[in-house]
Amino acid sequence: MTTQTSNFSWRRVAQLYQYNAPWIRKQTTIYFLFSLITALLYISIPSETTRLTVYGSCCTVLQFMFIWAPVVFTKGGDNGIIDRLIPASPTEKFMFYLSYLFIVIGMACFFCPWVAEKLYRVFYPGEEGIVDTIKSALDIPVLYKYSNYLSVLAAMITCFYCVVAVKRDRVMKAYLISICVLILTSLMNSFYGIKESVMLGFNEAIKDSGAINETEIVEKVYNVMTDHLGFLIFCMTVSVVYIFLLMWLSYRSLYRRNL
Numbered sequence: 342m343t344t345q346t347s348n349f350s351w352r353r354v355a356q357l358y359q360y361n362a363p364w365i366r367k368q369t370t371i372y373f374l375f376s377l378i379t380a381l382l383y384i385s386i387p388s389e390t391t392r393l394t395v396y397g398s399c400c401t402v403l404q405f406m407f408i409w410a411p412v413v414f415t416k417g418g419d420n421g422i423i424d425r426l427i428p429a430s431p432t433e434k435f436m437f438y439l440s441y442l443f444i445v446i447g448m449a450c451f452f453c454p455w456v457a458e459k460l461y462r463v464f465y466p467g468e469e470g471i472v473d474t475i476k477s478a479l480d481i482p483v484l485y486k487y488s489n490y491l492s493v494l495a496a497m498i499t500c501f502y503c504v505v506a507v508k509r510d511r512v513m514k515a516y517l518i519s520i521c522v523l524i525l526t527s528l529m530n531s532f533y534g535i536k537e538s539v540m541l542g543f544n545e546a547i548k549d550s551g552a553i554n555e556t557e558i559v560e561k562v563y564n565v566m567t568d569h570l571g572f573l574i575f576c577m578t579v580s581v582v583y584i585f586l587l588m589w590l591s592y593r594s595l596y597r598r599n600l
C-alpha cells in the first residue's frame with residue numbers, strides 16, 4: 342500500500358507512464374494515424390460536398406475516440422490493487438491522467454485536422470461555399486464555436502470518472518454514461534442554440550425575400566443566434582460546473598484509493 346507523499350515527483354509520474362506504456366503507446370499511434378488520414382482526406386478531396394461529408398464523419402469518429410480515450414486505463418483489468426502498489430500520490434496520478442488525456446490525446450486527435458484546415462485556407466483562399474460563409478459568420482459570437490467543445494469535454498471527463506471511480510462494469514458504464522452526457526450537453530449547447538437558429542434563419546430568409554440569398558441567410562442566422570446567447574451562456578456555465586465537479590470527484594476517488 343502506498344503512503345501519502347507531500348512533494349510532487351516527476352519520477353513517480355514517469356513510473357505511472359512505464360506501467361501504462363504498452364497500452365497508451367498503441368492508443369496514441371492509432372489515434373495519430375487516423376487523425377493524419379482525416380487531414381489528408383480533407384486536403385485531397387476536390388469536391389466540396391464530398392470533402393465536407395467525409396471530413397465531418399471522420400471528425401465525429403475522432404470526437405468519440407477522444408471521449409473514450411480514458412478506457413485505455415482499464416487494459417490492466419481491475420487495477421485497484423496495482424494503483425495502491427505504485428508509489429505515487431493522488432495528485433501525481435491525477436496530473437498524469439489529465440495531462441495524457443488533454444495534451445497527448447488531444448494533440449493526437451485534433452492537431453492534424455486543424456493544420457489541414459489552415460493549409461487549405463492558405464492554398465485555396467478563394468474557394469468558399471455557403472457552408473463556409475455561414476461558419477465564418479458564426480465565428481462572430483465566439484461562444485457558439487466552443488459549445489461543442491464543452492459537450493465533448495464533459496463526456497470525456499465522465500468517461501474518465503467512471504474509469505477511476507466505478508468498481509463494477511466500469512468499461513460498459515464509461516461508454517454508456519458518457520454517451521448520455523454527450524447527448525444531453527449537445528442538446529443544450531448545440532441543438533437549440535445552433536441548429537434551431539440555422540433553421541429559423543433559413544425560414545426567415547425565404548419568407549422575407551422569397552428566394553435563398555447567401556448574404557440574407559447569414560444575416561438572419563446571426564440575428565437569431567444572437568437572440569439565444571443568454572440561453573447558451575447558461576447551458577455552457579452548467580457544462581463548465583459539471584466538468585470541474587467531475588474532475589474533483591475523480592481526484593477524490595484517486596485519493597481514497599491511496600488510503
